[in-house]
Amino acid sequence: MHAEKGHGARQEAAAGPKAGGGPRAVAGALRKPTRRHRIQIFEDIPKRGFAVTAIVSFLVMLAFWSILSYGNMVSRVFLPTPDRVLHTFFDLLGTQAYWHHIGISVFRVSAGFALACLLAIPIGLIAGTFRFAEAFVEPPMEFIRYMPAVAFIPLIMVWAGIGEWAKILLIFIGCFFQLVLMVASDTRQVSKDLVQASFTLGASRWQAVQTVVIPAVQPRLMNTMRLMLGWAWTYLVVAELVAVNSGLGYAIMKAQRFLNTDQIFVGIIVIGLLGLFSDRIFAFLNRRFFPWV
Template identity: 75%
Template sequence: MKRRPHFQIFKPLPPLAFFGFTTASFVILLALWSLLSYMEWVNPVFLPTPLAVLTHLFEQLGTQAYWGDIGISILRVSAGFTLACVIGIPLGILAGTFKAGEAFIEPPMEFIRYMPAVAFIPLIMVWAGIGEWAKILLIFIGCFFQLVLMVADLTRQVSKDLLQASFTLGAGRWKAVETVLIPAIRPGLMNTLRLILGWAWTYLVVAELVAASSGLGYDIMKAQRFLNTEQIFVGIIVIGLLGLISDRIFAFLNKRLFPWT
């Protein structure tokens, strides 16, 4: 039986074919959306047409206030994500490298990561008030515990032979961590951070529920009160585009910094 060349397990696609499949997926989604909205099979109040959403998007991008909302949302996501990385990566390396660190760090992380970040909103408002720190902390909580566990698991995958070779050459424990273990995990760490940054964007709308008066999530929630579905779609699309751009930046850096992967 003749095999289909584009559906062989793990076989890479030619760039043109990959682009074709990617384009087809978006065309199918747009066609389905157009069919449901233009034929009014779904009430236009609940599902506006693509043209109405596109028109509203350009109207919003033409205002300074909307660019301000985009900027403050990027700042909140970046701050929460960066704080999670600064604290979480060292803890993950510690938990993955030493069994004592694993025993001390991982059990509470495993326990807390199953708690929904939304449940922390009342506590965050008590601890940090209703200012910017409250929103940053919620994004931090949504990213931190998962990041620690993923970095720990990534650290444990480093070849023991590499570490033994460094010990044979005279390296001590911390020198082996610095010169062998950390460089070995950097390509995988970049992919992990891509995933965590994606989660940070998903927590944005929840974070901006905390007494916010600006931001993309606030715009979405405000539009929901008045059934302004065009604005809701615009907010969702802009958040998706910002997340995609940040993901592509990480992918580009990973390819440039670690081309052997």
């Protein structure tokens, strides 16, 4: 009998809150993991903690770079030290020629991206709203988007020559087909209940598109444009391979010829900073115009 009681007690202890203690014990048991483990799936963290973690991630990258370069694990000809890159960074930014490179690159990216948005957003909205348009538009877009933009360079040089339009057109091709598909996907996520409600209130088909679909898709559209602008910056160096004598891509290629790796690093960092700046502008506009998201 004593053995059976002991065995039963052990079973109750192993069963935990299910065996006794009532709802409070169950709730306490459910709360314990939350207290122990601060990192939860999809849980927010304080803004200060997020900022500190982001800074630490950059410091880790800088530390790894410093160990490789200062420790002579990699030749400084191929991996310059951080202080050398920083010195070159300020030297180049102190010249008018480098600011000209920055300005022309910003123009090319902005023009190619704006042209892609001007054409792709209406097409994507129509393809995402109407099934017939989806069947007509998306299959060729899906086919072309897998073609590398670099492969179009010979055709672009035949079509547009070697002037500014060639660079802008390459960035446009790199963004347009992807943007059409992403905008169509964003449009299909609009609640159909909202559209049906507008029909119930007497809206016509185009009125429903104008007053329901377009306003509802705008926050997602802003995020999509923000992502696509990052892709536009990645196509910059490729675009500036086409018979150029200016731009950040040209400066990087010129530095590569003479093995000036510190200038290559500076060009890459400047492109990253410009991309980050443009990304923050879109993030600010998204919060400013769509604070409810």
